[in-house]
Amino acid sequence: MFLASLLGLSRLQFALTAMFHWIFVPLTIGLGIIIAIMETYYVRTGNEFWKRTTKFWMKIFAINFAIGVATGIILEFQFGTNWSNYSWFVGDIFGAPLAIEGIFAFFLESTFFAIMFFGWNKVSKNVHLLSTWLVAIGTILSALWILVANAWMQYPVGMEFNPDTARNEMVDFWAVALSPVALNKFIHTVSNCFVHGGVVVVGISSWYLLRKREEEFARKSIRIAAVFGLISLVVLIWSGDGSAYHVAKKQPMKLAAMEGLYISKPGTPIVAFGILNPNKTIARLESDSLGYALEKPYLFNISIPQGLSLLVDRKLNTFVPGIEDIIQGGYTYVDELGNEKVALPVRERMKRGKIAIDALALYHKAKEASDEEGKALALGELKENFSHFGYGFIEKPTDIVPNVPLTFYAFRIMVILGGFFIAFLGLAIYLERRALLSRNRWFLYLSIVSIPLVYICTQAGWIVAEVGRQPWTIQDLLTTGASVSGVSTSSVATTTIMFFVLFSVLLAAELTILFKVIKKGPSA
């Protein structure tokens, strides 16, 4: 069973930790800005109501921050222990953004965090407001560097592989920091956090309206959070479109899995809603005699004709390759430099990947024997085939296919919930403007239900991004199988259980404290 293997358990542990960490991050980032907006109202109007409102949401922010802080460090522990080959191979590229993140997080957030919480009546209103904004911006900048590191794994640029050390070395910091994938990922993720914060504020405020408590506080909080959330949603959708564009260019297999698309055609449709056929296999490779036409990819689907072509290339008749097309190769595509190319079959890339790996081994043998000619020859082979390096670890072509159902359904959950939040936040603004919130109790209940829904939506987004890029830790260069350390399975199992217990206790603590504070309300 995959999950009982060392690789399966290491991945499970990493996924568990990342998902737990990601419970807290979106609310911290989203709420940070909402608090800063509220305090801006306070400073501009001098109305004590806004100070009380700001202070209440700051408490929620503090609880979320306190429970979530440093949970991401556990991921870094895992890099060294469970993923040592990966940690070494990425070299300073992953380390540099993470170090900048650490410095930002520590200095910016910790300095101004203190003023934000201890500084009421001790510093001027403007200094306090500036601190609140700096904390909010600090959380966003922290996210930037983590997302730069993540984007590099999905689209490795700005580095050179050093065959002597087997490490990637950064040769162009700006190519890494400002790669189109990194910028788009940053905008998409941060706007998602803003929507997340907005929905949570609307949900908690609605609870007060249901209880007929703190009505002015709740109404005004909903007004700010819903408007902020809806504006952010527009940015989220725009950057989501950008994500699809980049995924199509740089990670076509991820896109094919997101769509459950096996064999494509020019003018590729997009699946608006669908149920995958669980019996679907990659038939052309596994059973030529049966023929792939016997197994349809979907049991049911509603598709928009030419939708995927339009989405990823802004043209109606573009060919967007499916899973089997990518494995077979032979189709033409336009690379990031605008050159038309023919896609190589995966078997060919596997062959070239093995040549690259063998060249690395030969390079070191030649180095030990002080054979300069042999070294130069091996280095030439390695450089020529390095872009296929990771394929050398692939055992069979179908291994490059991620978990299609998980990617497909997570993508649809994310998109459907995104659509729901447009209607939800729009309705929240409408009902608040017309002073109809309290009369529509169904909406208030819906707002509370929307809190877990926004968490599901946010997590689903990351499942698409991370499950969809399997089997790669670094796209095309290193597989998860080659990244994993030689630690014992039992030790990974033990720490996974420990994390699960620790995370459950922390989550229980967060929810207990959070509910207590919400119950007391802003007047406490």
Added chain:
Amino acid sequence: MKEPLVKRIWLFYYEGFKSMTLGKTLWAIILIKLFIMFFVLKLFFFKSELSVYPTKEEKSKHVIEKLTE
């Protein structure tokens, strides 16, 4: 007369921490969490696999062997 800057900063933090209510619970959670993370998990369960190799050369040799085996 204005108090020295260092004293003012000290008092700012001292009084801030002293007047905390909810913050005390949150700090306790943070400290317990950090203790578990750094003094239990990191120390006993999360040793870097490459830390057994003292030099960078040995570390890279180990990884190259693993990648090319």
